[in-house]
Every structure is written in C-alpha cells, then in structure tokens.
Amino acid sequence: MELNFKHQLGLLCLTLLLPALCSSQDSFTCSRATYYGSPDCYGNPRGACGFGEYGKTVNDGSVAGVSWLWKNGSGCGACYQVRCKIAELCDENGAYVVVTDYGEGDRTDFIMSARGYSKLGRNTYASAELLKYGVVDVEYRRVPCRYGGYNLLVKVHEHSRNPHYLAILILYIGGTYDVTAVELWQEECQEWRRMRRAFGTVFDAENPPRGDIKLRFQLSGNAEQYWVQSKNVISGDWEAGAVYDSEIHLG
Known part of the structure; x- marks a missing residue:
C-alpha cells in the first residue's frame, strides 16, 4: 500500500x-x-x-x-x-x-x-x-522580427477618405514590440488624440486634423511600455495607399 x-x-x-x-x-x-x-x-x-x-x-x-x-x-x-x-x-x-x-x-x-x-x-x-x-x-x-533596411512604416488604408476619415496600417514592426496604441496631434487643442483600433493593426479616426499629421506610437515589449513619435508626418494631401516612413527603427 x-x-x-x-x-x-x-x-x-x-x-x-x-x-x-x-x-x-x-x-x-x-x-x-x-x-x-x-x-x-x-x-x-x-x-x-x-x-x-x-x-x-x-x-x-x-x-x-x-x-x-x-x-x-x-x-x-x-x-x-x-x-x-x-x-x-x-x-x-x-x-x-x-x-x-x-x-x-x-x-x-x-x-x-x-x-x-x-x-x-x-x-x-x-x-x-x-x-x-x-x-x-x-x-x-x-x-525579434528583423527587417533589413526597413523602418516602421505607416500605410494609409484603402478605406481612407481625405479629409473626413483616416485609417492607417502599421508595417514592419521590428524587435519584439507590440504596438498597443496610436495617437495623432491636435494642433488646435495642443493635445494628443487617441486613434481607435479598428481591427488588427489598423487604427482610424473620424475628422482627422487638417494639414500635416503627426503620429506617436505606444510600444510594449521587454517588460516595458513607452511612447515614441514618428520623425516624419503624414502630408496634408494624403490619399489611400500612400506609405510613410516613420524613421523609427525597431530591432
């Protein structure tokens, strides 16, 4: 027993x-x-x-x-x-x-x-x-994801319609980071405005700011979370399919 x-x-x-x-x-x-x-x-x-x-x-x-x-x-x-x-x-x-x-x-x-x-x-x-x-x-x-020669890119989604609706797709997320939020700069209010996660890695906003658009991304990874701002802007004459290099390298 x-x-x-x-x-x-x-x-x-x-x-x-x-x-x-x-x-x-x-x-x-x-x-x-x-x-x-x-x-x-x-x-x-x-x-x-x-x-x-x-x-x-x-x-x-x-x-x-x-x-x-x-x-x-x-x-x-x-x-x-x-x-x-x-x-x-x-x-x-x-x-x-x-x-x-x-x-x-x-x-x-x-x-x-x-x-x-x-x-x-x-x-x-x-x-x-x-x-x-x-x-x-x-x-x-x-x-880690490694994309030789690529920074984090922002593509204007095909459903976007200037100037009333902007949706963006985030490509080439390097390293072991997750993009958990995206914000755009509201010049008239002097504040960052949160974009909605529409689905997957597509973020959108109704009535986005006129003119050039500044973006920043909340990154999560390696037990830390922080914001990083794109070094480039989305030009005011943006159109569906346009791709912008953030000049943010995640490796």
Whole structure:
C-alpha cells in the first residue's frame, strides 16, 4: 500500500511539473500547429490583421494565423520560432513565422501557411511527410522580427477618405514590440488624440486634423511600455495607399 501511494504521488508530481518543464526549457512553450492551403502556398491577404498583400508575402510567405497570441490585434506582426517534435522529420531550428491573421484549429496555437509549415521539416521528404500529418506537436517562442533596411512604416488604408476619415496600417514592426496604441496631434487643442483600433493593426479616426499629421506610437515589449513619435508626418494631401516612413527603427 505504501509503495502504491508513493507511485501515485510521483505520478501526480510529474503531471503537475510537465507544464512547467514544457514552458521553461529555453523559453519554449508547447503547443500544436497545422496549416491552411493556398494555390501558391503563401498566406492569406484577407487576414484579420489587415495587412493585405504584405500579409501574404512578408517573410517570404512564412506566416501564420494564431489564436490567443493574436492579443486582440496587438499581436499582429509578431515573430515566432516554431519547431516540431518528431525527431526523424523535424529540423532542429524549425520555422520562423510572422503573425498576419487570427485563426483557431484543433487545439492549435498556429495555423501556418503551407510554405511556413513545410520549413518545419529537415528536408524535402520530411516536409512532405509533415504535410500529410496535418497537425503536429510543436514548441514555440517569441523572437525579434528583423527587417533589413526597413523602418516602421505607416500605410494609409484603402478605406481612407481625405479629409473626413483616416485609417492607417502599421508595417514592419521590428524587435519584439507590440504596438498597443496610436495617437495623432491636435494642433488646435495642443493635445494628443487617441486613434481607435479598428481591427488588427489598423487604427482610424473620424475628422482627422487638417494639414500635416503627426503620429506617436505606444510600444510594449521587454517588460516595458513607452511612447515614441514618428520623425516624419503624414502630408496634408494624403490619399489611400500612400506609405510613410516613420524613421523609427525597431530591432
């Protein structure tokens, strides 16, 4: 009876420790991943982050939709290292994916583009075998996004109409930062005005200021949160599709 009790106690302790072990080694967290198909293996340009074609081809199309990591849109643009756990098939470095969409699967945290999912494999044969699995156990961690030659960019969203409605899309969020808020400068009031997060990484404002528009961004990451102001302005004659370089480099 005593041995049986110790055995049960040991099993209980192991069960309680498993989540901690799974999430503490090299800061990886255990989960599952699957993929969604597309004719060209790229991502979905209609994703919930609002990235459009950028969300299809950024990071060479190695992108993913996520569930709770979406963070009500502030998780858009985050980068993750994802590696699967089938020793004979999986590459030890795994795949690096950019979050461009929201998605829920079969107890999965990642629904990857086929292009990204195939990079989990150690070679062409292994990648093909993983695609047959459909869903695999993985471990993942947040890693810095690195966009050589790109600062944080602001794109005027296609639904914008000068001068009555301005929506912006934020691209190339480097490092491990999340953009949690955006404000524009109201010259006549001498104060910053909060823009609404419309969805994903799209922020908007009715009746924006006339003339050039100054923006600042609230960044969250590395256990800190702070504001940084764009070094450039959105010109007063802005129109849908225009892209502005903030000259803010996040690396």
